[in-house]
Each structure stands twice: as C-alpha cells, then as structure tokens.
Amino acid sequence: MKKNILIIGAGGVAQVVAHKCAQNNDVLGDIHIASRTLAKCEAIVASVHEKKALKADGRIEAHALDAMDVEATTALIERTGARIVINVGSAFLNMSVLSACLATGAAYIDTAIHEDPRKICETPPWYANYEWKRRGECEQAGVTAILGAGFDPGMVNAYAKLAHDEYFDSIESVDIIDINAGSHGRYFATNFDPEINFREFTGQVWSWQDGKWASNRMFEVGREWDLPVVGKQKAYLTGHDEVHSLSQILKVPNVRFWMGFGDHYINVFTVLKNLGLLSEQPVKTAEGLEVVPLKVVKAVLPDPGSLAPDYTGKTCIGDLVRGVKDGKEREVFIYNVADHKEAFQEVGSQGISYTAGVPAVAAAMLVASGEWDLGKMANVEELPPRPFLALLNRIGLPTRIREGEIDRELSFS
Amino acid sequence: MKKNILIIGAGGVAQVVAHKCAQNNDVLGDIHIASRTLAKCEAIVASVHEKKALKADGRIEAHALDAMDVEATTALIERTGARIVINVGSAFLNMSVLSACLATGAAYIDTAIHEDPRKICETPPWYANYEWKRRGECEQAGVTAILGAGFDPGMVNAYAKLAHDEYFDSIESVDIIDINAGSHGRYFATNFDPEINFREFTGQVWSWQDGKWASNRMFEVGREWDLPVVGKQKAYLTGHDEVHSLSQILKVPNVRFWMGFGDHYINVFTVLKNLGLLSEQPVKTAEGLEVVPLKVVKAVLPDPGSLAPDYTGKTCIGDLVRGVKDGKEREVFIYNVADHKEAFQEVGSQGISYTAGVPAVAAAMLVASGEWDLGKMANVEELPPRPFLALLNRIGLPTRIREGEIDRELSFS
Numbered sequence: 001m002k003k004n005i006l007i008i009g010a011g012g013v014a015q016v017v018a019h020k021c022a023q024n025n026d027v028l029g030d031i032h033i034a035s036r037t038l039a040k041c042e043a044i045v046a047s048v049h050e051k052k053a054l055k056a057d058g059r060i061e062a063h064a065l066d067a068m069d070v071e072a073t074t075a076l077i078e079r080t081g082a083r084i085v086i087n088v089g090s091a092f093l094n095m096s097v098l099s100a101c102l103a104t105g106a107a108y109i110d111t112a113i114h115e116d117p118r119k120i121c122e123t124p125p126w127y128a129n130y131e132w133k134r135r136g137e138c139e140q141a142g143v144t145a146i147l148g149a150g151f152d153p154g155m156v157n158a159y160a161k162l163a164h165d166e167y168f169d170s171i172e173s174v175d176i177i178d179i180n181a182g183s184h185g186r187y188f189a190t191n192f193d194p195e196i197n198f199r200e201f202t203g204q205v206w207s208w209q210d211g212k213w214a215s216n217r218m219f220e221v222g223r224e225w226d227l228p229v230v231g232k233q234k235a236y237l238t239g240h241d242e243v244h245s246l247s248q249i250l251k252v253p254n255v256r257f258w259m260g261f262g263d264h265y266i267n268v269f270t271v272l273k274n275l276g277l278l279s280e281q282p283v284k285t286a287e288g289l290e291v292v293p294l295k296v297v298k299a300v301l302p303d304p305g306s307l308a309p310d311y312t313g314k315t316c317i318g319d320l321v322r323g324v325k326d327g328k329e330r331e332v333f334i335y336n337v338a339d340h341k342e343a344f345q346e347v348g349s350q351g352i353s354y355t356a357g358v359p360a361v362a363a364a365m366l367v368a369s370g371e372w373d374l375g376k377m378a379n380v381e382e383l384p385p386r387p388f389l390a391l392l393n394r395i396g397l398p399t400r401i402r403e404g405e406i407d408r409e410l411s412f413s
Numbered sequence: 414m415k416k417n418i419l420i421i422g423a424g425g426v427a428q429v430v431a432h433k434c435a436q437n438n439d440v441l442g443d444i445h446i447a448s449r450t451l452a453k454c455e456a457i458v459a460s461v462h463e464k465k466a467l468k469a470d471g472r473i474e475a476h477a478l479d480a481m482d483v484e485a486t487t488a489l490i491e492r493t494g495a496r497i498v499i500n501v502g503s504a505f506l507n508m509s510v511l512s513a514c515l516a517t518g519a520a521y522i523d524t525a526i527h528e529d530p531r532k533i534c535e536t537p538p539w540y541a542n543y544e545w546k547r548r549g550e551c552e553q554a555g556v557t558a559i560l561g562a563g564f565d566p567g568m569v570n571a572y573a574k575l576a577h578d579e580y581f582d583s584i585e586s587v588d589i590i591d592i593n594a595g596s597h598g599r600y601f602a603t604n605f606d607p608e609i610n611f612r613e614f615t616g617q618v619w620s621w622q623d624g625k626w627a628s629n630r631m632f633e634v635g636r637e638w639d640l641p642v643v644g645k646q647k648a649y650l651t652g653h654d655e656v657h658s659l660s661q662i663l664k665v666p667n668v669r670f671w672m673g674f675g676d677h678y679i680n681v682f683t684v685l686k687n688l689g690l691l692s693e694q695p696v697k698t699a700e701g702l703e704v705v706p707l708k709v710v711k712a713v714l715p716d717p718g719s720l721a722p723d724y725t726g727k728t729c730i731g732d733l734v735r736g737v738k739d740g741k742e743r744e745v746f747i748y749n750v751a752d753h754k755e756a757f758q759e760v761g762s763q764g765i766s767y768t769a770g771v772p773a774v775a776a777a778m779l780v781a782s783g784e785w786d787l788g789k790m791a792n793v794e795e796l797p798p799r800p801f802l803a804l805l806n807r808i809g810l811p812t813r814i815r816e817g818e819i820d821r822e823l824s825f826s
Contacts, residue, residue, distance in 0.1 A: 011460040159659045187687045271684040274600045276713040285708040300689040 002107055002368050003029035005081035008067050008097055009089030012192065012305050012349045013111065013150075016357030017086055018044045019347035020395065022053035022060060024285035027365050028060055032080045034065035034073075035089060047348050067093045073100035082106055084364050088357065091115040093194060095130055101136075102141050104349035107367045111150030111360050113241040115199075122215055124206050127246045131377070138377040145377040149363035150266035150354040151317055151336075152178055152257075153242035155397065157380035158388050159319040159334040164250050165385070167332055172325035173254035174246060180260060182313030182340045182351060188268045189302040191352040195294055198278045201269065206239040208247040208255040219266055223258065228402055229337045230316040235260040245379040272297060311350040333402040334410070346396070355397065362391045386412045415520055415781050416442035419495035419617040421480050421510055422502030423453035425605065425718050425762045426563075428526065429770030429776060430499055431457045433761035433808065435466035435473060437774065440781050443471055447478035447486075448502060460761050480506045486513035495519055497777050498550030501770065504528040504609060508543055515547075515554050519778045524563030524773050526654040528612075537619050537626055539657045544790070551790040558790040562776040564730055564749075564768040565591055566672075568810065570793035571801050572732040572747040573655075577663050578798070580745055584736035586667035593673060594643035595753045595764060601681050602715040604765040608707055611691045614682065619652040621660040621668040632679055636671065641815055642713045642750045643729040648673040685710060724753035724763040746815040747823070760810070768810065775804045799825045805825035 005021050005028050007014055014033065022030045031048075033041040044284060048060055061080075064365035067073050067089055077085065077100055087097045087110040094114035101108040114130040116122070122129060131147055138145045148154055156176045180191065190197040205216045235258035247255045261269075272278050274380030277293045284290055318335025336355070343354035363380075366372035371387050380388070389399050389411035399410045418434050418441050420427055427446065434444045445462075446454040454475030461473055474493075480486050480502055490498065490513055500510045500523040507527035514521040527543040529535065535542055544560055551558050561567055569589045577584055593604065603610040618629045634650040648671035660668045674682075685691050690706045697703055731748025749768070756767035776793075779785035784800050793801070802812050802823035812823045 188684075266681065268684050268688070271601075271681050272688075275681070275685075275710070277690070277710070279713075283706075283709065283712040285712045287708065289702075289704065289708075291698075291702065291704050291709050291712070293709055293713055295700065295702075296696065296704050296706055297688070297690070299696040299698045299704070300692075300706055 001370060002083035002373060004032075004082045004084070004104070005029065005364060006032045006034060006077060006080055006085045007036055007170070008065070008085060008087045008093065010035035010037060010044055011088070012353035013088040013348045015044050015047065015251050015359040016343075016347050016353050017088055017361055018048055018060070019051065019053050020358055020361035021364070022048045023055055024361065024365055025054055025058045026056040026393070027368050028084070030059040030080065031108050032063055032076075032082055033061070034063040034067065034076060035064055036064065036065040038062055051066055051348070068096050070096050070099045070103070070124060073097060074103045077101070077104045077106050084367055085110065085359050086364055088360060091122065092117045098145060098203060101145065102137060102143055105141065105143060107144040107146070107373065108365050109146045109149050109360055109367070111148060111154060111356055115146065123266070124239075124244050125205070125248070127379070128240055128244075135377045139375070142375040144367055144373050144375055146363050146367070146372065146383070147377065147379050148241055148245065149360050149380055150357070151359055151397075152176055152240065154359040154380055155355075155389075155392065156317065156319050157242050157246060157338065158385035159399070160246050160250060160252070160321065161381040162385045162389065163319065163321040163332060163334060168321065168323040168325050171250070171252045171321060173256070173322045174252050175256050175258060175320040176240070176242065176318075177225055177227065177235055177258045177320060178227070178260060178317045179227060179230050179233045179235060180315045180352060181233060182315060184307040185301050186307065188264070189307055190304060191307070191350070192304050194298040198269070198294065198297075201238070202273060204239070204276055205237050206243065207237055207257070208243050211253045219261070219270075223348060223396070225258070227316050228333075228335065228407055229314055233260050246381060249379060249381050308344045308348065308350040310345060314339050315351045317355060331403070335400055335402070336397050337400070338397065345350070358396050359388075359392060362388055365391060374393065414783060415496035415786060417445075417493065417495045417497070418777060419445045419447060419490055419493055419498045419519070421447055421478070421498060421500045421506065421540055423448035423450060423457055423527065424501070425721070426501040426770040427765035428457050428460065429756075430501055430763045430774055431461055431473070431761050432464065432466050433774035434777070435461045436468055437778055437808070438467055438471045439469040440778050441497070443493065443495070444473040445476060445489070445495055446474070447476040447480065447489060449477065451475055451480055453478040453499055464761070479610040481509050483509050483512045483516070484494060487516045487646040488511060489517050490514070490517040497522065499773050499777055501773060505530045510560060511547065514558065515550060518554065518556060520557040520559070520775055520786065522559045522562050522776050522780070524567060524769055526561070528716070535788055536617070537652075537657050538661070539654055540792070541657075548752060548790045555787050555788040557780055557786050557788055559776050559780070559796070560784065560790065560792050561654055561658065562773050562793055563770070564772055564810075565589060565653065566658070567772040567793055568749065568768075568802075568805065569730065569732050570655050570659060571798035572812070573659050573663060573665070573734065575733065575798040575802065576734040576745060576747060581734065581736040581738050581743060584665045584734060585733045586669070587665050588669050588671060589653070589655065589731075590638055590640065590648055590671045590733060591673060591730045592638070592640060592643050592646045592648060593728045593765060594646060595724055595728060597662050597720040597763075598723045599715050599720065601677070602720055603717060604720070604763070607714050609710040611707065611710075613684070614651070615686060615691055617652070618650050619656065620650055620670070621656050624666045632674070632683075638671070640729050641746075641748065641813070642727055642822055643825070646673050659794060662792060662794050718762075721757045721761065721763040721766075723739065724757060727752050728764045730766060730768060744816070748813055748815070749810050751810065771809050772801075772805060775801055778804060
C-alpha cells in the first residue's frame with residue numbers, strides 16, 4: 001500500500017490534481033506540490049484550504065523544484081516520503097521525473113508523452129521514442145509507471161480496452177473525438193500553455209490507418225460529428241499519443257484522433273503560423289533584439305488559468321468504436337460530458353484541466369490500493385479498466401455509452 | 414535657381430527619388446543620399462550607377478546621418494551645398510529636417526505628415542499639429558517648404574486643385590481612392606515599413622463630411638468602386654493627411670480618403686490587432702524579456718524592399734470629384750495607373766514606392782526652375798498644378814481623366 005503524493009507542476013491541471021487528492025487524502029496521505037515557482041504552488045495550497053477540500057486531517061505543502069534536476073527531485077521524494085509522483089508539469093520533464101522515481105522506488109504517473117523542447121511534432125512511434133525504452137528498467141526496479149493517465153490519453157484508453165474486452169470480438173476502428181463546446185468569452189485563447197498547444201499543430205498529423213502510419217497536414221481532414229449534448233461539431237484529424245499505444249497494444253487496425261476546432265480558432269492559428277509567429281526559432285528585430293516569436297504570442301494571449309472563472313459550456317470526449325460482435329457489425333460511442341462551470345466551482349479550474357487531472361488522481365488511488373500497482377511500466381489500456389472507470393464515476397467523470405437509439409450511464413459495480 | 418539635392422532616407426521611396434533625380438541631374442545638379450545606415454545609401458548609389466541613370470556627368474554620394482540631429486543635418490546640407498532637401502525618411506523626422514532647412518535656407522520637400530513616434534493615429538487637424546505652426550518661420554526666412562509632395566498626398570492634391578480651377582464652379586465632394594491591384598506573391602506583406610503601415614490603421618478613422626470631422630472605426634465603412642484598368646475594387650474609409658489640407662485650403666465640404674484592402678489583408682490585420690500583436694507597448698515574455706509586439710511582427714514579415722522583383726499588376730489612384738459646373742451636376746475621376754513591373758525595371762522599386770517618389774522629384778525640379786520656389790510653406794494644392802502634372806506626364810506618372818463614357822489622357826502643354 002503506497003501513500004503520500006508528490007505533484008510536479010503548478011498549472012491548471014496541477015490545481016485539479018491537488019484538489020482531488022485533498023478530497024481523497026484518507027486514501028492518498030500527505031500531499032506535496034512542487035514547481036519552479038513556489039508562489040504558484042502556494043496559491044494552489046491556499047485554494048485547497050479555502051475550499052476546505054481536505055477530507056481527513058493531513059498535510060499539504062508547497063515546494064520549489066526544478067524537476068529537470070533529477071538529484072533535486074530524488075531528494076524531494078525522499079524528504080517528503082512520497083511514494084506516488086503525479087507528473088503534471090511540462091511535457092519536457094517526463095524522463096527526468098521518471099529517473100527520480102526509479103532512484104527512489106516511488107510510483108510514477110503522467111498524462112502526456114515526453115517531448116524534447118527542441119523538436120516540434122515528433123514522428124511516431126511516440127512512446128517508443130522515449131518511454132518504452134525504459135520498460136526494462138522499471139520492471140527490474142519493480143517501479144510502477146503509468147503512462148498517459150489523463151483523459152486523452154487516459155480515460156479514452158480505458159474506454160478502448162473496455163470495448164475490446166466486453167463489447168467486441170474484433171475491433172475495426174477506434175475514433176477518439178475530443179470536443180470542447182465551451183466558451184471563454186475572449187477573442188482568442190488557448191486552454192493550456194500556448195507554447196505546448198501550438199506545438200501540437202504546427203507539424204504533420206499522424207494517424208494509424210489500415211495497420212500503418214498515415215500522414216496529413218493539420219486541418220487537412222475534417223469531419224462533422226453528431227455527439228451527445230454538444231450536438232454537431234466539426235473535428236479534425238490530429239496526431240495524439242494514444243494513437244500509438246492503442247494501435248500497438250490492442251492491435252486495432254485503425255486508430256484516429258479527432259480534435260474539435262472552430263473556424264475562428266483555425267483562422268487565427270493559420271494567420272499566426274503562416275506569418276512565422278508560431279516559430280520557436282529566434283528572429284532579430286530592427287533594433288537588434290533576439291526574440292522567439294512564439295514566446296511573444298504567448299505573452300500577448302490570455303493566461304489559460306485566467307479563463308476559468310468565465311468559462312461556460314461543456315466538453316464531450318469519447319471513443320467511437322466500430323467492429324464485430326457475435327458475427328454482427330456493431331458501433332458504440334463511450335464518452336464523458338464535463339461542465340466548465342461545475343469544474344470551476346468544485347476545484348477552481350475549467351473543464352479541460354478537470355478532465356485531464358481527475359483521472360490521474362484515480363490512477364494514484366488505484367496504485368495506493370494496490371489494484372494498479374503492477375511494479376512495471378504500463379499504458380492505461382494494459383490495466384483493468386473497470387476499477388478505474390468505477391472510481392471515476394464516483395469522483396467526477398461518469399462514463400456513458402451510446403449505441404443506436406440508446407444512451408445511458410455505464411455502471412461498473 | 415536652386416540646385417543640388419540631399420535625399421533623406423534610404424528605403425524604397427528614396428531609391429525611386431535617387432533614380433529620378435539622376436535621370437534629371439542636368440536640372441537638379443549633385444545628388445546626396447543620407448540615412449542612419451550608410452550601406453543602404455551606398456546600395457542605392459550602386460544601383461543608380463548600374464542602371465546608368467545619371468543623365469549628365471555629376472556626383473551622387475552616400476552619407477551616414479541621424480536626421481533627428483538638426484546640427485548634423487545642417488552641417489551636411491552646408492558641406493554638400495544642397496539647396497533642395499527631399500525628405501523621404503521616417504515620418505518622425507519632418508520637424509528636425511525642416512529645422513535644418515530653416516538654418517541653411519535650403520528648400521524642403523516631404524511626402525507625408527510629421528508623426529510623433531509615441532502617438533498612434535493622431536487626431537486632426539493633422540498639418541496644424543506640427544507643420545502649419547511653422548508657416549510664419551518659413552515665410553520670415555524665405556524658405557520654400559512643400560508639404561506632402563508624393564502621390565497621396567501630392568498628386569491627388571494637384572488633381573483636386575485642377576478640378577477646382579478648371580472643371581467646377583463649386584465642388585461638393587472629393588473622394589480620393591487608392592487601389593493597389595498588384596500582387597507580390599507572398600502570404601502577407603506590407604508595401605512599406607509595417608510599423609508605419611499598421612500605425613495608420615490601428616486608431617480611429619477621420620474624414621471631413623458636411624464641413625466637419627467625422628469619426629469611424631477602421632474597416633467600418635467600405636464601398637466597391639468601379640475603376641479604370643483595375644475594375645471593381647473594395648476600398649475603406651481611412652484617415653489621410655490630405656483630407657485635412659484639402660478641406661481647409663480648397664474649402665470643400667466633403668473630403669474622404671478610401672484605401673483598397675482585400676479580405677485577406679483585413680483578416681490578417683484584424684487577427685494581429687485583436688491579439689495585441691500590433692501594439693507598440695512592450696510586453697514581457699515568460700522568460701522576462703521586454704519586447705514590443707509590433708517590432709516582432711515587423712521582424713517576421715517580408716522586407717517591403719524584397720517584394721519589388723516579383724511584384725506584378727497595377728495601381729490606380731485618383732480623385733473622384735463631384736460638384737456643379739455651369740449650373741449642371743458634374744462628376745470626373747482624375748487618376749493615374751502605374752505598373753509594378755515597369756517601375757521595378759526602371760528604378761528597382763515597386764509601383765507603390767514609384768508613385769510616392771516620382772512626384773517629389775517633379776516638385777524638386779519645379780523648385781529648381783523657380784516655378785514652385787515660393788519662399789514659404791505650401792501644400793501642393795496651393796501651387797499651380799499644370800506645370801507639376803505636365804512634368805509628371807513626361808517623367809513617368811501620366812494623368813488621365815474619366816467623365817461619363819469618355820476616358821482620356823490629360824495634356825497640359
């Protein structure tokens with residue numbers, strides 16, 4: 001039974017993770033939050049106290065940490081006695097935080113693949129570029145490392161595994177659809193760090209089709225989907241971590257990821273990209289100042305955290321799975337709908353951060369209880385989905401299924 | 414008889430001015446080009462030699478000069494013996510260059526109103542904000558200062574004066590229409606310094622309607638015009654220097670300026686403006702670097718000078734004048750059509766620079782000959798238009814007139 005959590009990062013998702021850990025600290029124990037900027041960690045601690053989120057008596061503490069520094073992270077894990085590390089910091093940190101977990105035996109949980117800051121849109125196989133190279137190390141050390149335990153990747157991987165185990169004899173395709181039908185009321189804003197947000201879309205789009213990688217340009221392939229609650233929404237083929245793991249682990253011949261974008265978002269993105277303002281390569285002004293254009297764009301855009309109080313509307317994210325069951329063609333859509341305003345009222349972050357953060361806490365609770373504490377590296381679809389989805393039904397992200405005319409909540413008890 | 418020219422500035426317009434001066438150096442004498450960057454002046458000198466543009470034997474020389482420094486400019490005028498200064502540098506320099514002319518007795522010619530770098534879109538009366546305050550000084554010193562002697566302002570002022578003198582008993586309205594129907598083949602570029610270009614459009618739009626100033630937002634009032642050669646083109650009400658001088662000097666009740674913009678230009682402009690990327694107020698990046706967003710936009714956009722070799726198509730700029738003649742309503746369109754490619758072949762700049770630079774040289778030739786050497790400050794519409802337009806017919810910008818079904822070249826001999 002592992003206890004005591006170290007949260008790496010202090011952004012919107014870390015805020016959600018801290019609140020959810022606090023709401024479940026009878027299971028999870030002490031909570032520590034660490035990032036480069038101590039004040040941001042302290043603000044999260046203050047907001048947890050303000051909401052009286054701690055279920056049981058217990059500690060929640062802020063720490064300054066450069067998590068690129070493996071020794072410093074190792075020392076902090078040892079000093080705090082944390083046995084589970086939830087890494088929701090920058091995507092550049094994964095490998096160093098994992099190293100600190102290996103050094104201490106603490107379990108590792110993240111919500112997105114590792115990225116090299118010098119590379120934009122790395123080509124697949126994504127997990128095999130960094131994470132999976134260290135499978136052997138984890139197994140030898142008996143260290144549990146759960147990769148991609150947010151919503152997408154994360155819950156959508158559990159949905160695919162559930163469909164694979166219970167709804168199909170064979171799966172032809174998994175289309176993961178991510179729609180944010182919410183509104184922040186600003187001219188333009190990204191829902192998380194603009195630097196990371198834009199990096200996802202400036203290169204090629206990779207999808208897994210007919211058992212091999214296919215490449216498109218961003219916004220080249222769009223399709224209108226008719227979804228529960230949010231209705232008809234246009235989404236575009238986009239590269240995403242789980243396309244790689246699901247295609248390899250569940251051996252599905254078609255795995256595609258579709259991200260919803262409004263025409264306005266696409267227009268702003270296209271203008272900025274074509275002008276060169278999304279470039280991470282420095283330019284020199286007429287006055288001789290060296291500047292990275294993307295960092296200036298980030299500076300003029302609203303801080304994603306500032307959007308939460310005014311955010312209204314819903315997200316709908318799920319897996320449309322097609323295949324064969326008992327000799328007949330079948331199609332199911334397994335999904336969750338989350339509400340921005342409710343998320344803000346509960347944990348002080350908007351719905352996008354909420355859907356990313358809550359599953360990581362569910363994963364931590366299953367590691368704490370031993371159910372997911374495998375002592376090796378695993379993607380979510382390698383783990384039993386029922387306890388995960390049952391817990392998420394209870395702690396804020398209920399799963400529904402739509403098949404033909406029937407649309408109902410899924411129960412896992 | 415004044416001789417010897419000092420050109421201030423070394424951009425696209427200065428290039429045109431230098432070539433045209435060289436083509437007429439039998440009248441104008443020595444040519445000196447001065448700007449902060451000596452290399453840019455030297456490049457212009459080299460291009461004049463390369464085209465063998467000098468009509469008669471004579472000097473053309475490059476000088477390094479900060480024209481904000483009145484003493485340095487005064488010294489350069491004295492050292493070179495220049496009696497006519499053509500200021501086609503930044504709009505921030507007008508008042509200091511004028512001071513140097515007053516100190517030396519040299520004639521002053523510019524092509525745009527003075528601007529304070531700290532103010533965006535100053536409110537009218539524009540000329541009365543800076544230039545006209547110094548009318549008395551010029552008259553006392555007997556210094557000729559010709560304001561706004563480019564195309565617009567410049568030729569369009571002469572067109573209005575010609576209409577006033579020869580085509581109408583009373584003028585109801587002057588609509589100045591500026592269409593660039595050319596194509597540079599890039600995703601987006603401005604035709605002159607992006608910093609100055611965008612500054613024109615980020616504030617309010619002022620026009621003179623029914624004998625008073627009226628204010629609109631940029632791109633609020635658009636109208637499709639059917640023009641010679643370039644056909645149907647959409648243009649938008651825009652603030653412009655000559656709206657002020659024409660309304661005051663010719664006492665016309667309606668003076669409006671219409672600038673042509675394609676939907677694509679407006680879209681890019683709108684995105685950049687709404688995001689705050691056209692701001693001249695510094696922002697701070699996450700890394701703590703202070704940057705002026707507009708200067709970064711300028712750094713990523715193509716250098717306007719680099720567009721010239723690939724520029725194709727035509728400009729059409731003119732005055733649509735409505736009023737009464739002999740008791741009957743009358744409407745004439747007096748205009749010029751210029752060609753980007755021909756301009757580049759002749760002087761190495763595109764058509765926008767060509768139309769701005771050639772009239773300034775015509776003004777200098779009329780000062781040299783004495784016809785426009787009034788010994789005081791004047792806007793173009795205060796000067797006889799016929800010698801100016803006759804000269805421009807001959808040196809590259811012929812004037813045409815359209816009235817009803819008839820469209821013909823105007824001859825002034």
